[in-house]
Amino acid sequence: MPRIDSRFNGPPGSANGGYTCGVVAALLGVPAEVTLRVPPPLDTELRWDGERLLDGDLVVAEGHAAEVEGEPPGPVSFAGAEEASRHYPGFEAHAFPTCFVCGPDREDGLRIFAAAVDGTGVVAAPWVPTEVSTELVWAALDCPGAIAVGWDARGVFLLGRMAADVRELPRVGERCVVVARPDGEEGRKLFAATALYGEDGRLLGRARQTWILPRA
Numbered sequence: 001m002p003r004i005d006s007r008f009n010g011p012p013g014s015a016n017g018g019y020t021c022g023v024v025a026a027l028l029g030v031p032a033e034v035t036l037r038v039p040p041p042l043d044t045e046l047r048w049d050g051e052r053l054l055d056g057d058l059v060v061a062e063g064h065a066a067e068v069e070g071e072p073p074g075p076v077s078f079a080g081a082e083e084a085s086r087h088y089p090g091f092e093a094h095a096f097p098t099c100f101v102c103g104p105d106r107e108d109g110l111r112i113f114a115a116a117v118d119g120t121g122v123v124a125a126p127w128v129p130t131e132v133s134t135e136l137v138w139a140a141l142d143c144p145g146a147i148a149v150g151w152d153a154r155g156v157f158l159l160g161r162m163a164a165d166v167r168e169l170p171r172v173g174e175r176c177v178v179v180a181r182p183d184g185e186e187g188r189k190l191f192a193a194t195a196l197y198g199e200d201g202r203l204l205g206r207a208r209q210t211w212i213l214p215r216a
Contacts, residue, residue: 002027004052004092006042007108008139010158011096014039017159018101018142022135024053024063029138033066048172059099068165072195072206074126076117081177085125088113089152102143109137110136112178114144119196122181123147127196137196138162141207144180145192157190158214164207168198175199188213 001024010016021034027048043108047054052062076084090104090113102112116124117183127140141164141214151157170176176198183191190211196204 002046002048003044004040004046008100008135009042010099010101011039012098013042015042016100016139016142018162019135020053020138021063021142021159021162022133022138024133025062025138025164025166026169028063028065030065031067031163032062032063033163034063034068036061036162040140051153060071066163068163068206068208070183070193070208072203073122073193074181075195075197075201075203076120076122076177078121078126078175078177078199080117081124081126081179084115084117084123085113087115087145088125089115093152095156099143101139102146110144110170111138112140112203114147114178114180122179124177124179128177128178129170129172129174132171132172134166135204137166137169138164138207140176140178141188141194141205142209143194143210144178145194145207146211147183148180148192148194149185149190154213157211159209160212161210162207163209164205166205168197168202170198170204176204184209188215
């Protein structure tokens with residue numbers, strides 16, 4: 001039965017959205033679109049019925065095979081991503097400083113600190129993985145999208161839906177770069193596209209996301 005360890009938290013007390021979507025995608029075994037229905041619980045035995053991740057009778061997430069539409073954001077050099085990352089807005093203030101992916105207080109997390117790349121419309125961050133899995137690549141593709149759509153200026157909002165295609169897992173120790181760009185908005189929905197590149201510039205994975213602003 002699927003179970004998300006407490007290590008993989010996003011907000012305190014619930015799992016990181018991208019990691020959870022990656023759990024569903026790994027169960028499906030194909031490029032997928034995953035919709036999160038409630039904050040994913042941690043350290044809880046969940047049930048998979050082939051389409052839905054359930055906590056008892058409560059639907060946590062549901063997924064299906066899907067293609068990722070549109071062009072991914074283009075690559076950024078590792079040096080350029082390192083320079084951008086120095087200006088990560090989460091260093092100044094962070095709603096979830098212990099987030100497994102982007103929390104500056106997590107020495108055991110992915111520590112992906114995306115920020116704007118000068119002269120472009122994208123944000124980027126370096127990532128040198130110490131472990132690899134489909135779920136971790138989905139997680140890496142997650143939080144930079146929030147930065148791209150203005151997380152530091154809009155306040156707290158959460159991932160609602162994510163579609164991703166992980167073409168290849170990076171190597172442990174590989175100098176990778178995550179890139180994200182905003183892709184418009186509609187009402188309370190903010191759209192982003194993200195991509196993960198290997199150290200030779202090959203596209204490892206790509207995603208599209210829908211972030212949901214809180215009701216006014």
